[in-house]
Amino acid sequence: MDVEVAGRSTALHLTGERTVPGVPSENYWFRRHEAAYLALLPLCAGATVLEAGCGEGYGAALIAERAARVVALDYDEPTVTHVARRYPQLGTVRGNLAYLPLGASTVDVVANFQVIEHLWDQAGFLAECRRVLRPGGRLLMTTPNRLTFTPDSDTPLNPYHTRELAPSELDALLRDAGFEVESLRGLHHGPAVRALDERYGGSIIDAQLDVVMGQLPGQAEWPEELLADIAAIEATGFEISAERLDESLDLIAVAVRP
Numbered sequence: 033m034d035v036e037v038a039g040r041s042t043a044l045h046l047t048g049e050r051t052v053p054g055v056p057s058e059n060y061w062f063r064r065h066e067a068a069y070l071a072l073l074p075l076c077a078g079a080t081v082l083e084a085g086c087g088e089g090y091g092a093a094l095i096a097e098r099a100a101r102v103v104a105l106d107y108d109e110p111t112v113t114h115v116a117r118r119y120p121q122l123g124t125v126r127g128n129l130a131y132l133p134l135g136a137s138t139v140d141v142v143a144n145f146q147v148i149e150h151l152w153d154q155a156g157f158l159a160e161c162r163r164v165l166r167p168g169g170r171l172l173m174t175t176p177n178r179l180t181f182t183p184d185s186d187t188p189l190n191p192y193h194t195r196e197l198a199p200s201e202l203d204a205l206l207r208d209a210g211f212e213v214e215s216l217r218g219l220h221h222g223p224a225v226r227a228l229d230e231r232y233g234g235s236i237i238d239a240q241l242d243v244v245m246g247q248l249p250g251q252a253e254w255p256e257e258l259l260a261d262i263a264a265i266e267a268t269g270f271e272i273s274a275e276r277l278d279e280s281l282d283l284i285a286v287a288v289r290p
Contacts (some may be wrong), residue, residue: 085147218280
């Protein structure tokens with residue numbers, strides 16, 4: 033790990049919930065999230081975009097390559113400081129997702145990637161998204177699929193999650209908030225990552241979890257071959273499709289404010 037990445041990881045206190053680019057052991061999760069950003073980038077072209085819950089900022093920076101303007105919002109003060117320093121092309125704001133610090137009908141797109149599962153008041157957040165969007169504006173959302181992430185319980189096993197959503201639950205939540213659901217798709221392993229599943233006994237995810245469970249973030253001892261395979265994964269290793277939605281790893285929704 034180079035000095036810049038090491039400093040970034042330390043500053044942002046890796047917990048496994050905030051994906052940071054450039055860390056070999058995080059690369060599977062980073063590329064999985066990046067694949068969703070890349071799929072939705074065309075909807076941000078020329079737009080004023082709010083990323084609500086920007087994390088490290090790499091996604092907002094990707095969006096900024098296509099959008100007219102990007103506001104990167106996060107509640108965590110060290111995160112906001114990091115994003116403002118590393119990605120000066122963004123407008124960086126510290127704020128609570130329960131009360132978005134923007135006026136009504138001021139943005140074309142709200143991006144919310146891998147965040148809603150952390151929120152206590154999901155309906156209230158969606159009401160805020162609808163408020164700040166202009167008529168015809170889009171909400172772009174990704175979240176883990178409850179049916180594959182915590183398949184045997186309605187209570188999340190992940191202590192950082194408050195409520196995970198199945199495809200039908202996400203669809204209903206968006207419609208109840210007054211959105212029209214334009215598309216609901218799922219992210220799956222593509223051929224390259226499926227080959228790793230086969231190589232590691234059926235699941236590259238489980239192979240990683242076997243290493244890190246019970247270890248402090250960033251301190252696990254990684255087998256050299258496994259780490260090399262993870263570091264080589266690209267965003268193209270994932271597929272996004274409306275087929276086999278219940279079997280997908282992540283849900284990817286596009287909803288429109290009427």
